[in-house]
Amino acid sequence: MFVRLIIKSEKANKHSGGVNMSKSTFALIASFFILVAGIVFAAAGAGTDKALDKYAKIEIREGDTLWDIAEALEDKHGLSQMEFVEWVDKENHLSSIVIKPGDRIVIPIKKDQLYDLDSRIIASEE
Template sequence: MKMNKKSLLIGIIIGMGILGMANLVFASIGGNDKPANPLGVEVIVEAGDTLWSIADRYNEKAGMSINELLFYIQRENKLDSAIVHPGDHIIIPIK
């Protein structure tokens, strides 16, 4: 089968379109584990802070009870326990 210039050009255009779409699909799957804009405010734990005191400070702004916010902070920040240390960065949801 002999390919003329027109068929070759159409094949190249279709191939580029398929590669472009595949690139968009794989780019949308991502690999970025950290959201660009976290949902909330970042708090840096200071000396004397506990997770309870931080939850107590922000619970009204977050629209949650202290216990709900405490649980949320632990879950969303992937904390193994309620122990935090000065310098830790945690995200607090603020509506």
């Protein structure tokens, strides 16, 4: 009976398709795929940040709204207010369109178009 149990435990599981894999081997393979997936997602995110580098980043002040900013800068971005707000929401991954003083957001205006904008442009990140 003891020998029979050992032989039985070394047979592949009938649901495994004939593959006999130890838990440690499975964990190693799963870890490898998780690592590769993490690298792929990190690389994809880095490319997005680079694409936004050409746009200006501003700091929100007390009383600012996305709609007010869109209206004040409409001669520079050429979008409707709705398009401006949607772009800012999407590219900044905002959880809502409510912004707070001190928030820093990327706006759809190229940095070189904002030479005359006030001090809200974050100079250290240009």
